[in-house]
Amino acid sequence: MGLRWAVSPTDRSVMREEFRADLAQVSRTLVMMAEAVQVAMRRATEALLKADQTEAEQVTDRDAEIDALYRIVEDKVYDVVARQAPVASDLRVVLTALHIAGDMERMGDLADHVAKSVLRRHPAPVIAPELTGVLERMGEVADLLASKIVTALNNLDAVAAAQLERDDDAMDDLHRRLLKTIMSPDWQHGVESAVDTALLGRFYERYADHAVNVGRHVVFLVTGENAA
Amino acid sequence: MGLRWAVSPTDRSVMREEFRADLAQVSRTLVMMAEAVQVAMRRATEALLKADQTEAEQVTDRDAEIDALYRIVEDKVYDVVARQAPVASDLRVVLTALHIAGDMERMGDLADHVAKSVLRRHPAPVIAPELTGVLERMGEVADLLASKIVTALNNLDAVAAAQLERDDDAMDDLHRRLLKTIMSPDWQHGVESAVDTALLGRFYERYADHAVNVGRHVVFLVTGENAA
Numbered sequence: 001m002g003l004r005w006a007v008s009p010t011d012r013s014v015m016r017e018e019f020r021a022d023l024a025q026v027s028r029t030l031v032m033m034a035e036a037v038q039v040a041m042r043r044a045t046e047a048l049l050k051a052d053q054t055e056a057e058q059v060t061d062r063d064a065e066i067d068a069l070y071r072i073v074e075d076k077v078y079d080v081v082a083r084q085a086p087v088a089s090d091l092r093v094v095l096t097a098l099h100i101a102g103d104m105e106r107m108g109d110l111a112d113h114v115a116k117s118v119l120r121r122h123p124a125p126v127i128a129p130e131l132t133g134v135l136e137r138m139g140e141v142a143d144l145l146a147s148k149i150v151t152a153l154n155n156l157d158a159v160a161a162a163q164l165e166r167d168d169d170a171m172d173d174l175h176r177r178l179l180k181t182i183m184s185p186d187w188q189h190g191v192e193s194a195v196d197t198a199l200l201g202r203f204y205e206r207y208a209d210h211a212v213n214v215g216r217h218v219v220f221l222v223t224g225e226n227a228a
Numbered sequence: 229m230g231l232r233w234a235v236s237p238t239d240r241s242v243m244r245e246e247f248r249a250d251l252a253q254v255s256r257t258l259v260m261m262a263e264a265v266q267v268a269m270r271r272a273t274e275a276l277l278k279a280d281q282t283e284a285e286q287v288t289d290r291d292a293e294i295d296a297l298y299r300i301v302e303d304k305v306y307d308v309v310a311r312q313a314p315v316a317s318d319l320r321v322v323l324t325a326l327h328i329a330g331d332m333e334r335m336g337d338l339a340d341h342v343a344k345s346v347l348r349r350h351p352a353p354v355i356a357p358e359l360t361g362v363l364e365r366m367g368e369v370a371d372l373l374a375s376k377i378v379t380a381l382n383n384l385d386a387v388a389a390a391q392l393e394r395d396d397d398a399m400d401d402l403h404r405r406l407l408k409t410i411m412s413p414d415w416q417h418g419v420e421s422a423v424d425t426a427l428l429g430r431f432y433e434r435y436a437d438h439a440v441n442v443g444r445h446v447v448f449l450v451t452g453e454n455a456a
Contacts (some may be wrong), residue, residue, distance in 0.1 A: 078316060
């Protein structure tokens with residue numbers, strides 16, 4: 001595999017090869033985590049659009065798995081650092097995996113928040129009919145962002161990672177549209193529904209923000225330099 | 229100073245003493261950061277209660293300082309780890325400083341969100357008169373939590389740090405009261421105000437959640453063991 005983290009090429013020893021193998025293992029866990037948070041938000045959105053209790057419960061049940069993956073990344077990173085004692089620049093790159101895992105853990109939490117909001121109102125739907133389209137689009141953008149994270153981590157592709165920023169703009173636009181709708185004088189669904197919807201909007205927006213953070217960290221992981 | 233991080237007592241060499249001095253320096257920066265996020269939320273709450281634009285602007289202007297302190301902690305920790313190559317258990321304790329700084333950076337962001345909400349509605353107040361008391365209390369609980377973080381970090385006091393969890397319950401109660409008020413049929417202030425208030429409530433609640441996380445990490449820093 002020609003893929004490389006941005007580790008410094010100072011030493012070609014056996015330890016160096018071990019170090020690379022360790023990093024590849026960390027990457028694989030990060031990919032698993034990215035796939036899990038993608039599935040979580042995809043299912044949460046489906047549960048939301050269909051007011052589907054079973055689907056929502058699956059999301060909340062499986063949030064612990066994402067948290068467990070976070071711990072695995074943390075343990076592996078600590079183990080690598082302790083065994084390999086990397087030089088300062090390598091260390092910084094390795095520890096970036098913790099930031100990535102931390103952001104993804106939050107993305108999992110946000111999918112869980114969406115699912116809990118569905119469960120709280122069930123069997124009533126959380127979202128007003130005129131907002132189904134906007135929420136569906138928000139779910140699609142979230143899914144796109146997560147799938148780009150999976151690709152960027154799988155291929156250690158800094159270019160793909162840097163693109164996440166642009167897709168986040170689409171989420172911001174949708175979020176603005178959502179807020180405009182619930183705050184318009186035509187809103188017919190009362191305060192409770194408006195508040196629930198505003199919070200849901202925030203969950204998707206924060207999910208996208210964390211995805212952008214992951215993108216920036218992946219750029220650093222691959223290039224050793226911060227994204228502009 | 230008799231204060232100690234939970235570093236393993238295996239080695240009494242000069243390097244060991246350097247290591248302790250490095251950690252003390254990291255602690256000092258963490259204390260500065262805790263003080264900064266305490267002041268930020270205190271001022272944001274004042275700006276909120278008085279619809280005070282100048283105060284709110286001070287909070288948003290100074291958020292960059294908190295972010296800068298985060299970078300300083302990060303740089304110091306990376307430097308310590310790279311120079312001292314601590315053993316696995318020590319490493320885990322040192323890296324806990326990053327978690328603490330990360331949570332506090334988010335606390336600063338949340339104070340910033342409160343201030344921005346004030347600026348968005350200025351000169352109108354964001355909160356309805358009947359909710360002034362609840363928001364004032366939420367501000368007090370936030371302030372108490374932050375001051376306990378300052379004390380716990382200053383004295384590396386695991387007992388004080390563990391107490392944060394209990395104070396968070398008070399925040400949750402206040403948050404529930406706030407949501408109940410805006411969702412009651414008596415609510416007279418329309419959807420926009422309800423949505424703003426619900427988001428504000430969430431900012432204080434999240435601030436408290438991050439404070440509890442900091443408390444847990446401080447326990448680990450001092451004892452080397454996770455809080456129950």
